[in-house]
Each structure stands twice: as C-alpha cells, then as structure tokens.
Amino acid sequence: MQLSPYTIAFTGILKREFLRFIHQRTRFLSALVRPLLWLVVFAAGFRAALGVSIIPPYQTYITYETYILPGLCCMILLFNGMQGALSMVYDREMGSMKVLLMSPLPRSWLLFCKLIAIALLSLAQVYAFIALGFLVDVEPPLIGLLTVLPALLLTAVMLGAIGLFLSARIRQLENFAGVMNFVIFPMFFLSSALYPLWKMRESSEWLYWVCSVNPFTHAVELVRFALYAELNLEALLITAGTTLVFTVLALLGFNPEQAAHSKGR
Amino acid sequence: MFKPPFVKSLLLAALLASPVAQAATAYVSNEKDNTLSVIDLETLEVTQTIEVGERPRGIILSKDRTKLYICASDSDTVQVMDLATHKIIANLPSGEDPEQFSLHPDDRRLYISNEDDALVTVVDTVSHEVLAQIEVGVEPEGMAVSPDGRWAVNTSETTSMLHWIDTETHELIDNTLVDQRPRHVEFTKSGDRLWGSSEIGGTVSIINVASREIIKKLNFQIRGIHPDKIQPVGVKLSADGKYAFVALGPANHVAVVDASSYEVLDYLLVGRRVWHMEFTPDQKYLLTTNGVSGDVSVIDVDDMKVIKSIKVGRYPWGVVTLE
Numbered sequence: 001m002q003l004s005p006y007t008i009a010f011t012g013i014l015k016r017e018f019l020r021f022i023h024q025r026t027r028f029l030s031a032l033v034r035p036l037l038w039l040v041v042f043a044a045g046f047r048a049a050l051g052v053s054i055i056p057p058y059q060t061y062i063t064y065e066t067y068i069l070p071g072l073c074c075m076i077l078l079f080n081g082m083q084g085a086l087s088m089v090y091d092r093e094m095g096s097m098k099v100l101l102m103s104p105l106p107r108s109w110l111l112f113c114k115l116i117a118i119a120l121l122s123l124a125q126v127y128a129f130i131a132l133g134f135l136v137d138v139e140p141p142l143i144g145l146l147t148v149l150p151a152l153l154l155t156a157v158m159l160g161a162i163g164l165f166l167s168a169r170i171r172q173l174e175n176f177a178g179v180m181n182f183v184i185f186p187m188f189f190l191s192s193a194l195y196p197l198w199k200m201r202e203s204s205e206w207l208y209w210v211c212s213v214n215p216f217t218h219a220v221e222l223v224r225f226a227l228y229a230e231l232n233l234e235a236l237l238i239t240a241g242t243t244l245v246f247t248v249l250a251l252l253g254f255n256p257e258q259a260a261h262s263k264g265r
Numbered sequence: 266m267f268k269p270p271f272v273k274s275l276l277l278a279a280l281l282a283s284p285v286a287q288a289a290t291a292y293v294s295n296e297k298d299n300t301l302s303v304i305d306l307e308t309l310e311v312t313q314t315i316e317v318g319e320r321p322r323g324i325i326l327s328k329d330r331t332k333l334y335i336c337a338s339d340s341d342t343v344q345v346m347d348l349a350t351h352k353i354i355a356n357l358p359s360g361e362d363p364e365q366f367s368l369h370p371d372d373r374r375l376y377i378s379n380e381d382d383a384l385v386t387v388v389d390t391v392s393h394e395v396l397a398q399i400e401v402g403v404e405p406e407g408m409a410v411s412p413d414g415r416w417a418v419n420t421s422e423t424t425s426m427l428h429w430i431d432t433e434t435h436e437l438i439d440n441t442l443v444d445q446r447p448r449h450v451e452f453t454k455s456g457d458r459l460w461g462s463s464e465i466g467g468t469v470s471i472i473n474v475a476s477r478e479i480i481k482k483l484n485f486q487i488r489g490i491h492p493d494k495i496q497p498v499g500v501k502l503s504a505d506g507k508y509a510f511v512a513l514g515p516a517n518h519v520a521v522v523d524a525s526s527y528e529v530l531d532y533l534l535v536g537r538r539v540w541h542m543e544f545t546p547d548q549k550y551l552l553t554t555n556g557v558s559g560d561v562s563v564i565d566v567d568d569m570k571v572i573k574s575i576k577v578g579r580y581p582w583g584v585v586t587l588e
Contacts, residue, residue, distance in 0.1 A: 044489070051517050051534050053558075060562055060574040061517065061534050 009105055010113045017117040021124075031080065031125050032132070035072035039065060040136060055196050057228040065138045070224035071193025073126045073148075074216065077156045078188060080125070082179050084118035085163025108251040111164065115247075119156030126152055144227040151226035154239055155219040161246035162215075168253030191217040192224075215242040289546055291586045292333060293554060293561055294321035295578025301335070301346075302561075302577035304552075306545055306586065309563055309573050315351050318344050323365040323408075324583040327390070328372040333585065334390070336363040336377070343377060343388065348587070358395050360386035365449070367408040367417065369432060376417045376430075378405035385419050385428075387435060397435035401428045407449040411474065412456040420447035420461060427461055429477060439477050444468045449541075451500045453524075460509060462497035469497050469511055471527065481527050483511070490516050499541040503566065504548050510564075512539040512553060519553055519562075521569060533571050535562035543584040554581035 021028065043065045051061035058066075088111075100110055130145065140148075166183060188194075190211050197217070201208035211217055215238060222235035289306035299321065303313040318337025321344075325334050333346040336359070343363055345355040359366075360379040363386075367376050374396065377386045383403050387396040402424025410417045410432065417430040425447060429439040444466020451460045452474070459472040469483040485495050496514035502524060503509070509522040518532040519539060536555025539562070543552050550572075551564040560574045561581060 051537075054560075054574055060571045061536060061558075063534060 005105060006109060009103065009110060010116070013100070013110070013113040014117045014120065017114075017121055021121050028125060031076055032129055034079065035075050035129055036132060038068065038072055038075070039133065039138070043068060052196070055198070057225045057230045057232075063137070065133075065136055067196070068194055069130070069133050069138050069140070070227055071188075071191070071220050073129060073152065073227075074155055074159075074193060074220045074223055075188060076125050076129060077119075077122050077152065077159050077219075078184055078216065080118060080122040081156060081159030082163040082166075082184055084114075084160060085167045086179065088114060088164065088167065107254055111251060111254055112247075115157055115160040115164065118160050119153055122156050123149070123152055140227045141229060143229050147229045148223060148226040151222045151236075154236075154243060155223060158215065158219060158239055158243040158246065161243055161250050164250035165246045165253060168250060187214060187216040190214050191220055193217075193220045215239065218242075289586060289588055291543070291545070291552055291561070291584055292324060293552075293577050293581045294324045294335065294583040295559075296320055296322055296556070296580035296582045298578035298580075300578050301333075302581070304561065304575060304577070306550070309575055311575060311577060313351075314578065315346075317346070317353065318342060318356075322582045323363070324585050325366065325368055326585050326587060328368065328370075330587045334366065334368070334375065336366060336583075338362050338364055338380075343375065345390070355393060357388050357390065357393055358386075359388060360384055360395070360398065365406055365408045367410045369410050369417070370412065370414040374432070376408050376410060376419070378408050378419055380404055380406065383421070385417070385430065387417075399430055399435055399437055401430075401437065402426050402440075407447060407461070409450040409452055409459070411452050411459075412454065416474070418450050418452075418459060418461075420450055422446045422448065422464075425463070425466075427459075427472070441470075441472060441477050441479065443470045443479065444482075448498045449500050451502055453502055454504065454506060460500045460502065462500050462511060464496045464498055464514065467492060467495050467497065469500060469509075469522075483522060483527060483529065485511070485513060485516075485520050485529060485532075487513075487516055487518055487532050490518070499539070499553075501542040501544065501551065503544065508566070510542055510551055512542055514538055514540065515557075517555075519551075519564065531569055533564055533569065535564070535571055536560045536574050541583050543586050545586050546588045552584050552586065554584050556580045556582065 046064050052067050191214050197211055200211050218235040218238040221232050222239050225232035291304040293302045299319050301315045301317055302311050305312045317335055319339035321335050322338050323336040331348055333348055335344040337344050341361050343357040343359040344353050347354045359377045362379055362381040363377045364380045365378050373389055373391055375388045375390050385399045385401050389396050401419050402421025404422035405419050406422050407420035417432050419428045425445050427441040428437055431438050444463035446465040447461050448464045449462045457474050459474055461470045470479045471481040473480050495516045497511050498514050499512035501510045509524045511520040515538050517537050519535055520529050521531040522529050535553050536558035538557040539553045539555050541554050551566055553562045559579050560576050562571050562574045565572050
C-alpha cells in the first residue's frame with residue numbers, strides 16, 4: 001500500500017511519455033531515419049562486401065551492415081537519451097515537469113521514473129530498427145532479440161543518466177547543437193560502433209585508448225554480444241558502473257538543496 | 266571361466282573405439298605450412314596438425330576411406346597416409362608437381378595432373394607403377410573421373426580446354442573449349458553432366474557428357490564486388506542433386522546454384538580467397554578452404570548460412586571429410 005503513490009507516479013509519467021510519443025509520430029520516424037541512413041547509405045558507401053574480419057562474438061565473416069547494427073541501436077538510445085534529458089530541462093523551467101516536481105514524492109524517484117520511461121520508449125524504436133535490418137539481410141539469431149533486451153535497457157538508462165547529469169551541470173549545453181558537437185558525436189565516433197577497435201589501433205594508439213575508455217564503446221559491445229546471446233562481462237561491469245555513477249550524480253544535480261547550496265556559493 | 270574378462274575387454278575396446286570411429290572428421294591440406302589440419306566436425310575445432318610433404322594441395326580418400334592420398338607438389342610425389350595411424354606409408358611416383366587428382370572407381374588407378382609438365386600421369390596405387398602419361402594442354406589442373414569410370418577429364422589452365430581421356434586406352438579422345446583458365450571439373454552423380462569452372466572467364470560451364478558440348482554457362486554477379494574478383498574455382502554438387510556450390514575465389518563468396526534450373530540462388534560470405542569445398546558425410550555442412558585468411562568456413566546447407574570459420578594452417582587448399 002505504501003508503495004502505491006510511487007507506482008502511480010511511475011505509471012503516470014510513463015503514460016505521459018507514451019502519449020507524447022504517439023502524438024509526435026514524426027519524432028519516431030526521424031529517430032529511425034537517422035540510423036537507417038547509416039545502415040543503408042553509409043554502409044553501402046563503405047563497400048565492405050568482401051567481409052569484415054572475424055572478431056568475437058561473430059563466428060565467421062560478416063558484412064559491414066551486420067557489424068554496425070548494434071552500434072546503430074545504441075545510437076538511437078544515445079540521441080533519445082540526450083534529447084529526453086534536455087527536454088527535461090525545459091520542462092523543469094516552463095512545462096509539466098514543474099508541476100511534477102511539486103509532488104511530495106522524492107525528486108530522485110520522479111527523475112528515475114522519467115529516465116525509465118524514456119528508456120522504454122527508446123526500446124520500441126530500437127526493435128523497429130532491428131526489424132528493418134532484416135530487410136537488408138542483417139539477421140541476428142531470434143534468441144538474441146530477447147537476450148539483447150536487458151543490455152539495451154541498461155544502455156538506455158546509462159545514456160539518459162549521462163544526459164541528465166550534463167543538463168543539470170552544464171548550462172551552456174542547453175541547446176541541442178552544442179550537445180551534438182561536444183557529446184553525441186565524440187561519444188559515437190570514438191567508440192566501436194562504426195569500426196572495430198583493432199582498426200583504430202592500427203592508425204593511432206591514443207585514439208584507441210580514448211575509444212576504449214569511452215563508456216559508449218562498452219555499451220555497444222554489451223549490446224553486440226547480447227544480440228548474439230552472449231555475455232561480455234567486462235562490458236556489463238563498465239556499463240553498469242557508469243550507469244550507477246551518473247545516476248547518482250544526476251540525482252544530486254537535481255536535488256534542490258544541493259542546487260541551492262551550489263548557487264549560494 | 267575366460268569369458269568374463271574377454272567380454273569385458275571387448276566392451277572396453279568398443280567403448281574406447283566408438284567415439285573415435287563415430288566422430289566425423291575433416292582433413293585440410295595447408296599449402297604453405299606443409300601440414301594437414303584435422304577438424305572434429307562435432308565441435309568444429311582443430312584437434313590435430315600433421316606434418317606431411319612439401320606444399321600439400323589436392324587430397325582425396327581411398328574408396329574404403331582408410332587411406333588419404335596427398336599431392337605433395339614440391340616433393341613431386343603423391344603421399345599415401347594411413348588414416349588409422351596418420352603415418353605416411355608410401356610415396357607414389359606422380360610425375361612432377363602434382364596438383365589435383367582423381368581416383369578411378371576401381372580404387373586403383375589415380376589420375377594426376379602434372380602442372381609443370383603438361384601431362385596427366387596414371388599411377389597404380391597397388392603396384393605403385395606409372396601406367397601411362399598422357400600429353401594434355403599447358404598447365405593441367407582439374408581432374409575428374411566419371412562415375413562409370415569411362416572418362417577421365419583434365420582441365421588445362423592456359424589452353425582453356427577440357428581434355429577427355431578414355432580410361433581404357435589412356436588416349437586423349439576429345440577436347441572441349443571453355444572460358445579462360447579452367448580450374449576444376451565435377452561429374453554429376455548420374456554421370457551425364459559435367460560442371461567445369463573457368464577462373465578468369467568468371468563462368469561455370471555445364472557440359473553434356475554424351476556430346477561433350479556445353480549446354481549452359483553460368484555467370485555470377487555480387488553487388489559491391491568488382492567482376493574481376495569473381496573467379497570460380499571449386500565446384501561441389503550436393504548428393505541429393507538439388508544444389509551446386511561454386512567457390513568464387515577472391516570474391517570471398519560461395520555461389521549457391523539450383524542444380525536443375527541452373528539459377529543462382531544466393532551468395533554466401535566466407536573467408537578470403539575461397540577455393541575448394543567438401544560436404545560432411547551427412548551432407549549437413551559444406552566446408553570451404555579459404556587460402557588467404559587461413560581458415561575453413563562451415564556452411565549449414567539446410568539454412569544456407571555460414572555458421573563458423575575455423576582457423577587452420579597457412580593457405581588451406583584441399584579438404585576431405587570422413588565418418
């Protein structure tokens with residue numbers, strides 16, 4: 001019984017996000033167009049029809065399209081996570097979030113609900129994207145569609161938490177172009193989403209190093225392995241650790257006392 | 266009184282022997298390593314590497330599947346390996362630079378192409394004697410004996426011909442001109458058709474054995490791969506007569522062809538520079554040797570999917586499988 005206001009808040013927030021989601025059908029489509037462009041156009045231009053070398057979890061040679069699919073799934077989560085977090089900043093100042101934050105429930109719970117709601121809706125987009133992947137012969141095993149779910153959820157929460165942390169701390173990033181240039185692009189390109197890291201290492205040792213400390217790399221690898229029903233423990237630990245750290249930091253950032261405290265200083 | 270220990274030891278022997286006898290195995294010749302890799306077809310892993318003569322290329326099994334014949338090209342011999350002990354038990358006088366060969370259904374006569382000498386050498390595997398040497402075109406390569414044992418067909422890479430040798434008289438009876446650089450020939454099970462690949466021509470010719478004329482020519486196109494890279498080499502026909510598989514060399518793909526309509530159904534991505542292939546005894550998988558990437562890709566024939574690539578030695582060339 002005691003939990004019920006929490007549950008009510010959660011379902012309420014989820015419902016609201018869902019409504020917003022179906023009202024903005026173009027947002028859903030545009031979220032699909034971006035990774036599809038990469039999958040169909042970029043991969044075609046890359047012309048790796050002769051196959052990408054074998055790296056785990058793949059057991060044999062794969063097409064480039066097959067290689068980038070997990071990275072593009074994470075790309076959807078990355079954009080949605082950042083966009084969702086930013087919209088929360090605006091919401092907090094002028095929109096419904098303002099009302100929401102007046103609720104007697106702890107802010108941390110409300111923010112957490114919001115994070116999960118964004119993540120769940122992102123998952124729908126990712127699965128739609130994977131389904132379209134089958135049209136271009138990218139066919140992960142069907143069991144992988146199930147095992148990838150927790151990996152995608154964790155990644156979505158991690159990226160949402162990072163977005164939330166950034167939007168609470170760094171005011172200059174409030175416009176989306178700034179986030180694109182300074183967060184999304186570096187995170188995406190300095191990762192294993194588009195190219196295996198051994199390839200990066202061949203051209204530059206320090207770029208390889210940056211890529212391998214990028215938590216997005218580990219999220220992509222977690223999703224990549226999970227999509228083939230395998231567990232990459234290292235990637236899981238790093239992704240889970242990063243999620244925990246940024247969730248705590250984000251919640252602290254939205255804590256009114258903390259905020260007042262830092263403003264006072 | 267003596268029975269129980271005897272029965273026991275018999276049972277023990279049967280128990281020990283059965284997994285070895287039942288696990289299907291593949292042997293792969295590694296051209297640059299002078300070795301054979303042994304693959305366990307249950308686990309799809311290499312279990313053993315055996316040293317053999319120099320530059321092993323074509324390999325085939327004796328009809329009773331107890332011996333393996335190995336073309337040791339740079340040792341200028343065909344080696345005979347006892348598969349129970351993995352020991353070389355004989356070296357046959359193959360002529361110089363043997364590359365591909367084929368065993369007559371009589372299980373005795375071995376037809377060997379000598380790449381450097383423009384010859385086909387016929388060796389008796391029992392008496393170890395050379396029975397005949399037949400002059401053929403320049404750079405003989407592919408070799409096949411028809412299921413009824415009547416024809417031995419050799420391909421010469423530079424002359425671009427298939428040479429029909431009568432196995433009774435060991436005389437060259439006829440030639441069929443095909444596209445440039447014929448590499449490999451394979452008879453259908455019924456023996457009325459012959460499939461031959463042309464590496465530079467980029468085609469596979471299907472020949473009516475009765476008239477020795479081409480009845481169909483297959484072309485291959487893979488999106489995103491330059492036509493020059495499409496170089497057909499190995500050809501394998503499934504036992505049920507449904508499919509033909511064509512290894513496309515540096516295109517890194519194997520073409521799947523409907524063996525009755527001659528339509529190309531699919532292209533499967535395998536390792537780099539794929540040359541030769543063999544089915545597992547149950548016909549469930551097709552193994553391909555990928556020379557440049559040094560591995561063997563495993564194609565699931567029912568699903569038409571490549572399920573794994575297994576690292577073997579350097580430049581794998583030939584492959585055989587047995588129960």
